[in-house]
Amino acid sequence: SLRRIIKQDVPQLRRLTERHKQMCGCEVCLTVASHQRSLNAWRLRRIRFLELESKKDGATDQAIAACNEYQEYFIDPTTNAPRHQKARHAVQEILCQPVVNIGHHHWNCVMRRCTQCPSYALHKQENSDADNAPTIKFHHYQRVTRCSKHGNLLLNAKSCARCDEQHTEDGSIKMGKVRTRKHLTLYTRTIKEFMCEFYLQALEIHAYHLPHVKILSKNSCGKMRIRLFKQIPWSAKTHRDYAERM
Numbered sequence: 001s002l003r004r005i006i007k008q009d010v011p012q013l014r015r016l017t018e019r020h021k022q023m024c025g026c027e028v029c030l031t032v033a034s035h036q037r038s039l040n041a042w043r044l045r046r047i048r049f050l051e052l053e054s055k056k057d058g059a060t061d062q063a064i065a066a067c068n069e070y071q072e073y074f075i076d077p078t079t080n081a082p083r084h085q086k087a088r089h090a091v092q093e094i095l096c097q098p099v100v101n102i103g104h105h106h107w108n109c110v111m112r113r114c115t116q117c118p119s120y121a122l123h124k125q126e127n128s129d130a131d132n133a134p135t136i137k138f139h140h141y142q143r144v145t146r147c148s149k150h151g152n153l154l155l156n157a158k159s160c161a162r163c164d165e166q167h168t169e170d171g172s173i174k175m176g177k178v179r180t181r182k183h184l185t186l187y188t189r190t191i192k193e194f195m196c197e198f199y200l201q202a203l204e205i206h207a208y209h210l211p212h213v214k215i216l217s218k219n220s221c222g223k224m225r226i227r228l229f230k231q232i233p234w235s236a237k238t239h240r241d242y243a244e245r246m
Contacts, residue, residue, distance in 0.1 A: 027182070028209045031141055032087040032202040034184070038138035039199060040082050042191065043074045046125060046134065070125050091207050093120050104220075110211040112204065120200055126191050133190045140198060142185040149176030156180055 050067035053059060076083050084090040096109050096117055108114040128134070145153045147160040163175045189198070215221060229237050 026209075027141060028202075028205055029087075029213075032206045034139050035194075035199045035202050036084065036087040036090060038136060039194075040085070042134075042136045043082070047071050047074060066125075070123065073123050087203070087206055088210060090120075090203060091210060094118060094203060094207055104215060105211055110208060112208060120203065122192075122195060126195050128190075128192055133192060135188055136191050136194050137186060137188050138194060138198070139184040140187050141182045143180055144183045144185070145178065145180040147176040147178050149174075153178065 047067070047070060050063070050070060054064040054067040074083050075081070084093075094117055095105050096114060098105050106114065109117050143155060145155050145157050147153055147163060150160055150162045153160060157178060160176050160178055166173050167175060187194075187198075226237075229235050
C-alpha cells in the first residue's frame, strides 16, 4: 500500500513537481479547461459589477437592462449554474448535432470541414473595443528557456551568461542546466483579445481533439476491442489512449 511505501522511506520516491504533473496531462485539455475556468470566473465578477452599477442611485434603465441581459446569457435558468461549466459544454456551440443513433458528431464537423457548423456568438460584454474595456487574467502555455540556477533566460538560449562567468577549470562550481520547455504563463489581456486570440482558438482545437478521445475510449473502440478479444482465442489484450504531446 502507499502508506507502507512511505514508511519504508524509499530514496527513489519524491513528491511530484509541477513539471511531473504537467507531463501527466494533455496540453489541449489542460489549456482549454484553464481558459474555461478563467472565463467563468470573469463572467461571475462581471455580473457582480453590473449588479452594483444597476443598484447605484440614479442608475439608468439601460444599466439595469444590461445587467439582466448578461445574467440571462450566462446563468442557465433550469440549473441556476454557469451556461458552460466545462469546455466540453462550450464545444457544442461550434459543432452540429451528433448523428442520430450513433452518438458521435459527423467526422466533417470534427475535422472542421463542415460548412454548416455554427459560429460561437460573442456577447457584447465580451466583444468590446473601448479604451476602458475590462481585462482578464488567465494562464496559457508558452515556451520558456530557464537555467536551473539563475532562472529565466532569453528564449532558445543555449547557455547561461552568469554560469559562464562563474565557470572554473577545476569544476568546483556546478553549472546550471539550460532547458526550453512549455510552462503555464500568466497573461493579462482585454476580454475581446482573450476571446478571439486565445479562447476561441483553443475551443476549435478542442472540437477536433475531444471526439478523438471519446471514440478511442473504453465506451466506444474499447468495447469493440474487448468483444473481439473474447471472440478470438489467440488475440492479445492491449490498451490505447489518445493525448496531445506537451
